[in-house]
Amino acid sequence: MNNMKDSNINWIGLIPKHWKTSKVKYLFEIKNGATPSSNNPEYWDGDISWITPADMEDVGGIKSGSRNITEQGYYACGTEKLPIGSIVISNRAPIGKINFTEQVLCTNQGCKGLVRNGNNKFYYYFLLISVEILQALGRGTTFMELSTFDLGNLNIVLPPSEEQRLIAEFLDSEVEKINDLIRKTEKQIELLEEYKKSLITETVTKGLDKTIAYKDTGIGWIGEIPENWEVTKIKYISEFIGSGATPDSGNSLFYDGDYNWIQSGDLYKTNEIVDTSKKITEMAIQSTRALKFYESPYLVIAMYGASIGNIAISKIDSYTNQACCVIKLENYLKLKFLFYYLYSCKDELLRLAMGGTQPNISQEIIKSFNIIKPSYSDLENIVEYLDFKVSQIDIIISKKENQLNTLRDIKDSLIYEYVTGKKRVGG
DSSP states (O other), X not given: OTXXXXXXXXXXXXXXXXXXXXXXXXXXXXXXXXXXXXXXGGGEEEEEEEEOGGGOOSSSEEOOOSEEEOHHHHHHXXXXXXXXXXXXXXXXXXXXXXXXXSSOBEEOTTEEEEEOSSOOHHHHXXXXXXXXXXXXXXXXXXXXXXXXXXHHTOEEEEOOHHHHHHHHHHXXXXXXXXXXXXXXXXXXXXXXXXXXXXXXXXXXXXXXXXXXXXXXXXXTTTXXXXXXXXXXXXXXXXXXXXXXXXXXXXXXXGEEEEEEEEOGGGGTTXXXXXXOSEEEOHHHHHHOTTOOEEOSSEEEEEOSSTTTTOEEEEOSOXXXXXXXXXXXXXXXXXXXXXXXXXXXXXXXXXXXXXXXXXXXXXXXHHHTOXXXXXXXXXXXXXXXXXXXXXXXXXXXXXXXXHHHHHHHHXXXXXXXXXXXXXXXXXX
């Protein structure tokens, strides 16, 4: 500790006495991106790599994006080329993806490039542990954006160049070992999810008794089903199919109330809804005519947005927004079978989604969607079997996800300790 001093940067704390502090603007030239006119074909499909935040991974190197621009497009829009070894930061949608360039490229206005002579790998790692700080600097009403001014004034540490090199080389080696474990764990989770989906699909379309006779449904993605099963439409088996509304988001008197209000985001990574991320007030209910109250249990499908196609059973009484489709059935077992069936058919639902910039699984698509109707005894057995098997798989997935989070925490901690000088390479 005698060799440390206060950096005067709250989230960094102590640094080695011989290290200095600075700001991004004093070390890097900040390059902004731009987009050529999409109406001019002469600006596109050229030889210059052009990237957007959507092309970036959260971390790592980047060589190219999904589209290239021409020299004419480059000079027409004012974007700037970034040399190999530059750092690219997404400054909107979302803020905080950090990549380093592995070839010369340029960006759109959703990215900023940090350019300087020398090895920037140390600062790539430094910025990785600064993501939450960068996100907190975002401003805006329609969407959050990190400005050149705020990025330029980000506090950074300044070790001697040789130490920067040693730290970067050490982290390249150690972080890659952790990343390898992360990739393997992610692959294991992916395979478990695929197995779960294939198990559900096989069970809800073929049943549990493999010795019985089958018949062809004539529906390609369903194929054959047991001979005594039927195919019908969701609208013919449901008691009710409806949606909801959103109270005026600008009225603070409508929110933080006592009434559950389901949004499509509440369906993310869950099979059951037991709470809502937002609550609404009595005033909101009285003022928003399209709001509807639903008594549990019922099925909820996200019709559009980032959660499109996600499905969950609500265990709570609630209102919903307009992005959620609610399906009520006469009993819980049938509801649970429908949940498993639609879970297995998510890709088909997404294929049927309509809309240009925003795909939409409309209520009409859901009402007319083909559904298998087993005998009631088969349905009971299927639900009991899948409840048991899926819960076993989900327990394993949960353990793997916990391992994944632990590995990410270890990586973040390792990077933080070394780029702030708390631990020293060879020390």
